[in-house]
Amino acid sequence: MTEPSPTAAVLLIGDELLSGRTRDVNLQQIATYLGPLGIQVHEARTVPDVQARIVEAVNALRAAYTYVFTTGGIGPTHDDITADAIAAAFGVGIGEHPDVIAMLSERYAEMKTEFSPARRRMARIPHGATLVANPVSGAPGFQMENVFTLAGVPQVARAMLEDIGPRLRTGAVVHKVTIRGIGLREGDIAEPLGALAQEMPDVAFGSYPWFRSVGDNGVHLVASTIHPDLIESVTRRLEDIISATGVKPERIVEGAA
């Protein structure tokens, strides 16, 4: 018997995501990083910069999923409270990590920048956590058991994922195919698509309409499966379903959908 594939949750931390000031991109980049490792994101939550709310979400998610990835709130300002919240969630202390102090001291000396008390806040790491490298801007993320704490700045979060990847248990990779029908309407394919989903229980089928304006509308059909040998047959079946409506099916290259 093989072990089930690992699961993941993403916890996005920050008032700016809930006020609408910032549109999150980290969920998508974490999901697309984990997908090829065979780790599926099963849930995401967005919470404000409020310690009790972060603690509650971290504890709910780390109990339910193999891995949790948090983003945001690890900078030097007063609203950066994620490290303290993670320590509170795990019931451990927090303090300046000597390796981070050494690394940031050197970095700021090179930059001829004062290593101020605010910047030293970025060296505060929950006791027992291991570091996650930040090659972009220096101040590290950290791993506390199954919880990985990343920066909110997308370029930094992306770089941190590279350091985390080798630590993760991988699972069965999900293979996908996307077929687009321009001008197609979901109601035109819903019945044969539902029948196909019944017929092929090892494949997950999704139907995603878009509507930008009259004429710029249509449907993407997506099939996902851990059985790569099913991809070619399922592709032909989806193309047939679209063709039967009089619309030309177009296969979308992975990553360009």
Added chain:
Amino acid sequence: MTEPSPTAAVLLIGDELLSGRTRDVNLQQIATYLGPLGIQVHEARTVPDVQARIVEAVNALRAAYTYVFTTGGIGPTHDDITADAIAAAFGVGIGEHPDVIAMLSERYAEMKTEFSPARRRMARIPHGATLVANPVSGAPGFQMENVFTLAGVPQVARAMLEDIGPRLRTGAVVHKVTIRGIGLREGDIAEPLGALAQEMPDVAFGSYPWFRSVGDNGVHLVASTIHPDLIESVTRRLEDIISATGVKPERIVEGAA
């Protein structure tokens, strides 16, 4: 004594958001629609197209917040299960709503399109719900007590908000100012910003660094308050904090940040 301002949560439903296929825009558009009504979004969750997960999230959120807005999963395909999940969450039945059947019958007749069994699925509304108009593509959303169920297609979700707005209790509007410092680093302003946050407890301060590349980096400082008379003084204080570092502060016009 005035009643506290209403709160909101957003529940984003769909496998495509968790796989990374689709980057959500609905949280941002719901938050920016509600902001001027004095309704703050306090939490968002993203769950897959799995009934038990939708039910659990709906019930957690509707108990905790004044309003809940769901997006996604109300189309005609087999993976559109939101209406059933909402009915299950409220413990009510679900069936074809006669007003929706009449409206869609007429619409599809005009379009010379078959009103197929799949399309009739879009007329299934939980018992006791009221409808939310969809001027874009016809099939309505609905309101069940404090839960509003919207389409996932952003243009449709946006149109549905217009129909919901007049039903909402409004609160104290949050006024904001955003000041940008190009090249500014958070560590340079963290201490005076933290002190200002202590001094002005009626204002929430956020610090949002961006880093696209060397040279295209900086910090946005945001102050938010329900007291409009504080905006001018807090603006000057933030400008002074940025100026003291040698960086030129730039006030960002609301909505363009």
